[in-house]
Amino acid sequence: MKKLVAAMLILAVTMSAAGCKGSDADKENSTQAAGAQSDGTEAQEGQSSGTKAEYTLKIGSSVAENDPVTRGLWRFEEIVEEKTGGSLQVEIYPASQLGADEDLIEQATMGTGVGLITDAGRLGTYVNEYGILGAPYLVDNYEEALKLLETTVYDGMIEDLASHGLRVLSGNWYAGTRQLFMKQEVKAPADLKGLRVRSSGSAIVSSTIGAMGADPTVLPWSESYSGLQQKVIDGLEAHYSAAVGSSIYEVSSYLCKTGHFQHILNLVISESWFRSLPEEYRQILLDAAYEGGTAASEETLEKDAEYEKTLTENGMTIVEVDVEAFKAATDQVYDELNLRDLKDQIDKELGKN
Numbered sequence: 001m002k003k004l005v006a007a008m009l010i011l012a013v014t015m016s017a018a019g020c021k022g023s024d025a026d027k028e029n030s031t032q033a034a035g036a037q038s039d040g041t042e043a044q045e046g047q048s049s050g051t052k053a054e055y056t057l058k059i060g061s062s063v064a065e066n067d068p069v070t071r072g073l074w075r076f077e078e079i080v081e082e083k084t085g086g087s088l089q090v091e092i093y094p095a096s097q098l099g100a101d102e103d104l105i106e107q108a109t110m111g112t113g114v115g116l117i118t119d120a121g122r123l124g125t126y127v128n129e130y131g132i133l134g135a136p137y138l139v140d141n142y143e144e145a146l147k148l149l150e151t152t153v154y155d156g157m158i159e160d161l162a163s164h165g166l167r168v169l170s171g172n173w174y175a176g177t178r179q180l181f182m183k184q185e186v187k188a189p190a191d192l193k194g195l196r197v198r199s200s201g202s203a204i205v206s207s208t209i210g211a212m213g214a215d216p217t218v219l220p221w222s223e224s225y226s227g228l229q230q231k232v233i234d235g236l237e238a239h240y241s242a243a244v245g246s247s248i249y250e251v252s253s254y255l256c257k258t259g260h261f262q263h264i265l266n267l268v269i270s271e272s273w274f275r276s277l278p279e280e281y282r283q284i285l286l287d288a289a290y291e292g293g294t295a296a297s298e299e300t301l302e303k304d305a306e307y308e309k310t311l312t313e314n315g316m317t318i319v320e321v322d323v324e325a326f327k328a329a330t331d332q333v334y335d336e337l338n339l340r341d342l343k344d345q346i347d348k349e350l351g352k353n
Contacts, residue, residue, distance in 0.1 A: 040213035053089035055277060057285075059097030061117040062221050064245035068303065069117055069175060069265065070094045072296025076267070079288035088281055096222050108270040109165035115269030117173060121202025123266060124165040130157045131204045132339045132346070133171070133240065136260045136330035140298060141297075142174045144350065145264050151349040153342065167274040169289035173265035174297035175239045176304060180256040181248050181316075183228065187256070188322045189213040189329045198224050198236035205339055208260060209237065211330045221246075228252055238309035239263045239298060249314040256319040258326050267293065 059076075063069045070092065077090035098104060104116040105126075124131020132138065133154075141144045148154060149171055158168050186192055192213035199206040199216035209216040214235075219227050221242070227233045228251035235252060237260065243249070267289045274282060312318060334340045347353045 026098075047342045053087060055088045055281070056091065056113055057088065057273075057305060058091045058093065058098060058114045059267070059269075060093045060096065060101075060104050060114070062096045062101065063071070063094055063117070063175075063242060065094045067094070067241050067245050068296045068299035069173060069241070071299065072173065072294075073117065073267075074291040076288045077290060077294045080284055083284045083288070084281055088277070088284070093221030096220075100220065102250045103177050105268070108268065108273075111165070111270050111272040113270065113273050114266065115169075117267055118267050119200070119202070119263065119265055120171075121200060121204040123161060123166065123168075123268065124202060124204060126166060127157060127160040128203075128337070129339070129342055130161060131202065131337065132334075132342055133157075133264060134202070134204045134261060135337075135339065135343070136208045136333055137327050138343070138346065139262050139350070141262065142301060145174065145262050146172060147350055148346065153345050153349060161268075165271050167269050167271040169267045169269060169285055170293045171264060171266045172290060172293035172297060173267060174293075174300055175263040175265050176241060176300050176307075177259045178239050178261035178263050180235055180237050180238050180254075180258050180260075180321075181243055182254045182256055183252055184234070185254050185256070185317070185319055187319060188325050195234040196232070198227060198233045204333070205237075207333045208330050211333050211336075212258075212260070212326060213329065224248070225251055237261070240304055240311070242335060244307050244310050249311050249316050253315070253317060254319050255308075255316045256321050257309055257323075258321050259323060260297065260326060260330065 007222070039191070059073055061069060061073065073092045077092055080088055083236065098114070098116075101116055101118050101122055104114055105122065106112045106249040107119070120133035121131050121308050124134070133148070139148055154171075161168060180186055180197070182195070184195075189212050195214045197209045197212075197214040198219045199209050200221070201218040206216040217233050223237050225246055225248065226234070228236065229247070236248070238248065274285070277285070308318070334343045344353070
């Protein structure tokens, strides 16, 4: 029944969401922000000559249309369609318009031409080790996260995911550092006792929130605002662009700077669908995904200060927390999820040992 519902949802979106890919003006701005140099001549020639798409790839994400990640996806779309002369068409659906992450991942494993931007924690459901990429305080910044993507440990995990039917096109979509957004002030783990903090449901996120001292409460991101408003939860953990895009400042008061996750997202599609493409198109997808991720990440880094200013101007109070206390409290997550040996391997390759 779940698979049937997901399939019907995708069909309904395909028929009715003519405006889901964003306005031409938005895409033009996104291209300029990414520093694109192409005039799109090749794609235009393909369209004017009546080129019909041989393949269609639908990409969903939970982030808002004005998020840097969405603009990175539009850049990905532009490159793919230009390089394939329109033979491979990409459709972008932000704000969960294509469906929930779990349903899209399931569709991808079945070989459907769908994909999504998602975090490592969700992919850890299929390959437990992959979840470590979203673990607390694993890396300290974006530059270190990029180094992690070059390790042999990462390469091995990519292949493991492929054996489960999922192809990671790129894992370099940096969405920023995740912080706590709370209704009350939190400075140390002890302050979270008895408070309910929203979790995406992944083992990494729930375990981290629990280790911090709070009670993890699973909610879809789309219900986070109402959850805070109705006091179903007392807070949530999120990166700046998501918090601003969802107006979380309207229903929470304190931005507690724990910096517990460096939020790296992954562009994931079906492995079998990927393998069905001509080899040239596969490489185009891989290259375009990395370029789109770079564009999104650079914009995120540029806008972090602006996002923080927006949050404070809308009434949020910034709280500098005891980061070392949170690091010490969440270190147990690696043992709880049997990731200690893997963390040691990663630390070694990153030169931390």
